[in-house]
Amino acid sequence: SRNIRLAVIPGDGIGTEVVAEGLKVLEAVGGKVETTTYDLGAKRYHETGETLPDTVLDELRGYDAILLGAIGDPSVPPGVLERDLLLRLRFDLDHYVNLRPVKLFPGVETPLGGVRPEEIDMVVVREGTEGLYAGAGGVLRRGTPHEIATQESVNTAHGVERVVRYAFDKALSRPRRKLTLVHKTNVLTYAGDLWARTVDRVSLEYPDVESDYCHIDAASMFFVNQPQRFDVIVTDNLFGDIITDIGAAIAGGIGLAASGNINPERTAPSMFEPVHGSAPDIAGQSKADPTATILSVAMLLDHLGLAEEAARVEQAVADDLVERQTGWSGRTTQEIGDDITARVVG
Amino acid sequence: SRNIRLAVIPGDGIGTEVVAEGLKVLEAVGGKVETTTYDLGAKRYHETGETLPDTVLDELRGYDAILLGAIGDPSVPPGVLERDLLLRLRFDLDHYVNLRPVKLFPGVETPLGGVRPEEIDMVVVREGTEGLYAGAGGVLRRGTPHEIATQESVNTAHGVERVVRYAFDKALSRPRRKLTLVHKTNVLTYAGDLWARTVDRVSLEYPDVESDYCHIDAASMFFVNQPQRFDVIVTDNLFGDIITDIGAAIAGGIGLAASGNINPERTAPSMFEPVHGSAPDIAGQSKADPTATILSVAMLLDHLGLAEEAARVEQAVADDLVERQTGWSGRTTQEIGDDITARVVG
Ligand SMILES: CC(C)[C@H](C(=O)O)[C@@H](O)C(=O)O
Ligand SMILES: CC(C)[C@H](C(=O)O)[C@@H](O)C(=O)O
Numbered sequence: 001s002r003n004i005r006l007a008v009i010p011g012d013g014i015g016t017e018v019v020a021e022g023l024k025v026l027e028a029v030g031g032k033v034e035t036t037t038y039d040l041g042a043k044r045y046h047e048t049g050e051t052l053p054d055t056v057l058d059e060l061r062g063y064d065a066i067l068l069g070a071i072g073d074p075s076v077p078p079g080v081l082e083r084d085l086l087l088r089l090r091f092d093l094d095h096y097v098n099l100r101p102v103k104l105f106p107g108v109e110t111p112l113g114g115v116r117p118e119e120i121d122m123v124v125v126r127e128g129t130e131g132l133y134a135g136a137g138g139v140l141r142r143g144t145p146h147e148i149a150t151q152e153s154v155n156t157a158h159g160v161e162r163v164v165r166y167a168f169d170k171a172l173s174r175p176r177r178k179l180t181l182v183h184k185t186n187v188l189t190y191a192g193d194l195w196a197r198t199v200d201r202v203s204l205e206y207p208d209v210e211s212d213y214c215h216i217d218a219a220s221m222f223f224v225n226q227p228q229r230f231d232v233i234v235t236d237n238l239f240g241d242i243i244t245d246i247g248a249a250i251a252g253g254i255g256l257a258a259s260g261n262i263n264p265e266r267t268a269p270s271m272f273e274p275v276h277g278s279a280p281d282i283a284g285q286s287k288a289d290p291t292a293t294i295l296s297v298a299m300l301l302d303h304l305g306l307a308e309e310a311a312r313v314e315q316a317v318a319d320d321l322v323e324r325q326t327g328w329s330g331r332t333t334q335e336i337g338d339d340i341t342a343r344v345v346g
Numbered sequence: 347s348r349n350i351r352l353a354v355i356p357g358d359g360i361g362t363e364v365v366a367e368g369l370k371v372l373e374a375v376g377g378k379v380e381t382t383t384y385d386l387g388a389k390r391y392h393e394t395g396e397t398l399p400d401t402v403l404d405e406l407r408g409y410d411a412i413l414l415g416a417i418g419d420p421s422v423p424p425g426v427l428e429r430d431l432l433l434r435l436r437f438d439l440d441h442y443v444n445l446r447p448v449k450l451f452p453g454v455e456t457p458l459g460g461v462r463p464e465e466i467d468m469v470v471v472r473e474g475t476e477g478l479y480a481g482a483g484g485v486l487r488r489g490t491p492h493e494i495a496t497q498e499s500v501n502t503a504h505g506v507e508r509v510v511r512y513a514f515d516k517a518l519s520r521p522r523r524k525l526t527l528v529h530k531t532n533v534l535t536y537a538g539d540l541w542a543r544t545v546d547r548v549s550l551e552y553p554d555v556e557s558d559y560c561h562i563d564a565a566s567m568f569f570v571n572q573p574q575r576f577d578v579i580v581t582d583n584l585f586g587d588i589i590t591d592i593g594a595a596i597a598g599g600i601g602l603a604a605s606g607n608i609n610p611e612r613t614a615p616s617m618f619e620p621v622h623g624s625a626p627d628i629a630g631q632s633k634a635d636p637t638a639t640i641l642s643v644a645m646l647l648d649h650l651g652l653a654e655e656a657a658r659v660e661q662a663v664a665d666d667l668v669e670r671q672t673g674w675s676g677r678t679t680q681e682i683g684d685d686i687t688a689r690v691v692g
Binding site: 111223 | 418424425428429433456457458459460461478479481482483484485487488489490491492493494495496497498499500501502503504507530531532533534535536537538539540542543562563564566567568569570571584587588589590591592594595596599600
C-alpha cells in the first residue's frame, strides 16, 4: 500500500530545517503519508532530562519507517545524545546495516580533480550495532596521573555474518558485483580475523561476486586517489563512520550524503537520515542543503517497496544538481526543497 | 659529533630497495655513518621462526637511530610481523610519537583539484605506543556461530599526556601555532574524555597555541575538502594511522610520505621509516619511489641534531620533485636515489 505511517524526529540544529524539506518531497511523490513528530534531542534533554524514554521507543516500533534530521548540540556533554538517543535507536531497532551510497552525481563538483561521475559509484555497508560503538569500556582513577581509559570493540559471528551477507546480496544486485572488506586485520587481529574469515566463508556462496580486502588506511587513501577501485564495501561501525565521511567529501560534500539505518528482517522500522550532523553554526539560517535528507527519503521509499517513487525522487535531485552548475546562487533550504518538489510533481 | 651509528632494517619487499637509496643519500650528506644491517622480516621468519629475538632488540638499543624499510609479506599470516616485529620495535623502544608530516611540495600533483602547495602543510603527531594497537582483546568460540572477538583500546594519562605535550611544543615551533585534537569523543566516551581533558589541561600552559577539536570522521573529510584547516594534529594510534594515509594521498601519494617513530627522551633510539608498506606486487622491479625513505632520512638527521644536513636533504628532494613535473619519465628507484644524491652533494 502507498499509505506510509512515518515517525519524524527532526532533532537538533539544522535537523528541523532539512526534515521539513524531506517531508515536502515525500508528500509530493504521491500516496498517503501520516506523520507523527517526536521532539527528541537537546531541547527535550535540557527540559526534562530525557533522551529516549522507553515508552517512546516502544511507540516508534509501530511505524513503517523513521525519518531523522540530526542529533547533537554543544550544550550537551559529548556522547549523551549520541549514545542514549541516536545509537540507542540504531541498536534497539537492530539497524545492523547502515547503508551509505557514495555516488558522484553529474554536475556536482568534487574536490578530486579530473574525476568523472561514473568513477565514484559505490555503496558502503557499514555495520550498525556493534564494534567500538557498543559503548563497552571504562575508566579508572579518572583525573589522576594514573588514569586508564579503555574502549572495547565487540564483534560477534552473528553480527558480522548478517551484515556480510547483506553486503554480498547488495554486490550481486549491482553491475560490477564486487565486494571489498575494509578492516585492519594486521593490527586488530582478533576482530579482523573474525571479519576476514566470515567474508571468505560467505563468499563461497556467492561465486559471481568478486571479493577482496583492503586495510582501512589504504582504503582511505584509495577513496582519494583511486575511488574507481570500489563497488560495494563492507566494514565495521567505526571504519564505516570514517570512510563514509571521506565518501561524502569526494562525492560533493556532506550536504548530499544520504543514509539508511536498515533492519533488513523488518522486525522494527528502519531509520533514514542525512550523514551530516546538526551544524549548530548555521542552524536557523535557511543555509543548510536539504538534498542529503531528500536522498534519504528516496532510500526510505525504496526500502518500503516504492521503487518507482524512489527513482522519481532521485531523478529530481539529479536534475536539480545538474542545474546547480549554472543556476546555483545561494538558494535557501526551502527553495531547494521547493525546486526538487516541483520536479517530483512535474 | 657527525658520526652516526645506524641500525638498518631493510625488511620485506621494496623495503630493501628504498633503504639502499636512503643510505646513499645519508652517506652523501657528509659525516661518518656506520651501518649494521639486520635481516628481520618475512625471510627470517620463514627460515627460523624468529620475528624479533630479544638479543637483537637489546643490540638495537645501542644505536643512535634505526632506519627501517617496510615490514610485511602475504606469505605470513596477518599481524605476525606487524605485531611481533614492527609494533614491538615501536612499543619496546617507547616510540610514543609517530611523527608524520603532511606537506605538498611544489611541483607535486595532488588529486585535489586547485589546491596550492602552501595549503597542505601540517604535521600529524600520532600516538605510537597504546590505543587499539596495544593488542588487547581476545576471541571466544572461534569458528562457531557463537564466536565473539574483542579488541580493546587502552589509553593512559601517562601515554596521552606525553604525546599531547610533544604536540603542543611542535605547534609552538610552527608559524601558525595551531593544534587540533582528532578523536571521536561522542562515541568513544571513555577514551575521548581522557584525550579531551588532557588537551584542555595542557593547553593552559600554552597560551600562544590555539587548540581546537575535530571528530575523526569530520577530520577525514576536511583533509579532502579543507586541508588548510590543519597545522599540527594530535591523535591516537589508529586514527593517526588512517589520517596519515589520507594525508599521503592528498600530498602526492604514499611514495612521498615520511615518518619518524620518536622516543623524545632518547631512552632508546628513534626509528625512521616511509609510511608505505612492502608492496610485494612491485618488489624487486626497481619501480618503488625511494623519496619517502629519503625524506625519512632527513627526519633522522634532524632528530640527531644535524638540522643543516636535514635541510639539505629536504631541499634536494624538493628540487627533484619540481623537476619531475617536466622531466619525469619512469626513472628507476636507483636513478631517483642517484639524482637526489647528486643534488645533496652538488
Ligand atoms: C553522531 C555520530 C554518533 C554518528 C556516528 O558516529 O555514527 C555520525 O557521525 C554518523 O556517521 O551518523
Ligand atoms: C603495517 C602497519 C602495522 C602500520 C600501522 O598500522 O601502524 C602501517 O600502516 C603504518 O602506518 O606504519
